[in-house]
Amino acid sequence: MFLMKKAFIFLLAILTTFAVTGCGGNEAPGGAEGTAPNQPEQGAGGSILISGSTALQPLVEQAADVYMSSHAGSTIQVQGGGSGTGLSQVAEGTVQIGNSDIFAEEKEGIDASQLVDHKVAVVGIAAAVNPNVVVDNLTSQQLIDIFTGKITNWKDVGGDDVKVTLVNRPKSSGTRATFIQFGLKGQEEAEGVTQDSSGTVRKIINETPGAIGYLAFSYIDGKTVKGISLDGEAPTAENVTNNKYPIWAYEHMYTKGEPTGLTKDFIDFMMTEEIQQGTVSQLGYIPVTSMKVQRDAAGNVK
Template sequence: MAKRKMVLGVLTMVVLALGLGACKRNDGQSITIVGSSALQPLVEAAGEQYSNDNLGVFINVQGGGSGTGLSQIQEGAVGIGTSDLFASEKTGIKASKLVDHRVAVVGVTPVVNKKVNVKNLSISQLRQIFTGEITNWRQVGGKNLPIVIVNRAQGSGTRATFERWVMAGQPAIAAQEQDSTGMVRQIVASTPGAISYMAFSYVDKSIKPLAVDHVAPTAANVHTNRWKIWAYEHMYTHGPARGLNKRFIDYVLSNNIQNTLVKQMGYIPVRDMRVERDVNGKVTAVRGNE
């Protein structure tokens, strides 16, 4: 009987130890990340990988646009707010209360339906299309086909990036607007004559990207600012990043993620840039890469 009790006692200790070990691995931690749809695929992929490596940690990633990400982090409603914009660019955001973590660069390209037989537009032509001055593809060397504009919704960081570097302060003509980049891609792919714009990371074989002023939308051209339609991808925290927020941001910035997921998914590591661009648009060479 004493031997049986001893065996049961040992088994109980083993079970308790295993239970404590499981609790250590599965602590139920979670963070919610909201904002940029351009950055969303990368954060989702990194979040899934991080959760697989850290049992019990859940990374909840949502879109909604850069404006939503900035307002939500300012209110303290989420752990991290993602944005294609500097916080100081957004009206109503107190940038001094937020801490910026630049995790990648995203190029933005105009895209068209594959049946549009145009491969290149000048920046002036692109602007005139979105202001409504050019309404048919034959006006820019294509076939007789009406142009159908698909815009991103107000508050989208991708839209703000496109408008800043393409529209030069001119308002875009009223057109259908979409919150989701995935929906934009679907509409452009299925609508003859359609044109829109999106992050490089969303471009697939269902649509066609356009060169601008005979410069191709590639990462190499973004590196040197030959392709000017690009933005930093920011992760903002309310005050310094701490706890799981900090660990996850550090994970996204790690060599492993920057050299694998970031590049594989069509984003550009900040460290690969040969120029820097500040909130006012001033471009300077990165030290050591002049």
């Protein structure tokens, strides 16, 4: 009887050991802590709103899509409205980032001391014409005369007998401010068709015989609209980097104070090699690191 009881206790101990071993060590395939493999990077998370420059909008939208695809829980909304809108809204705190083609110091009514400038690219801006316009080059004075209304027919600059139709931008547009400052030497445009969006400007130029406006290089494809050389210098990225082609501006992403969280994470992402050497160039912008000259808020180049 004693031997049977001892054998029973021994057998029970063995079964208990197997049960404990079977329940333990249930490790997930991803590693010792049971983390699933290949999960999206978490990043800062949250949601931010960006508004402003329509010239910068395509770049920021694509970068935001790339960022969100690899950062779970992050939402980045990108809107246009023009540089003035972006600067005003970021100053008011209604958006986290205000995109602008101009320095905040250049915008009336903006306290630039409260904003932090993040230069993420350079944009070249060219006079853009309907593809049927046969003129490929203008002198600086001819460009000024066309946009100030002194020249109203393309035959006066070597083209066909076709009326010039001006397509302008509103005063809130940073593209407009840059074009007036460096293309028109500060002279105001004559009255024309005014459109807020770069995409709409391109559409109108394409559909209107004799039309001329101005667009960032990223909107000029040579088919729907054609870029015009200035004083023999073509509107190319290379000519912008050394200031041979003078109509260009930094693309700014302004924040109210130093950025934190998702805002900082996304601006840092804009400066990565993936975006600067990839997306920026692919979309027709110029990486800030490629510039051989610098320009300050007063327009001085060094």
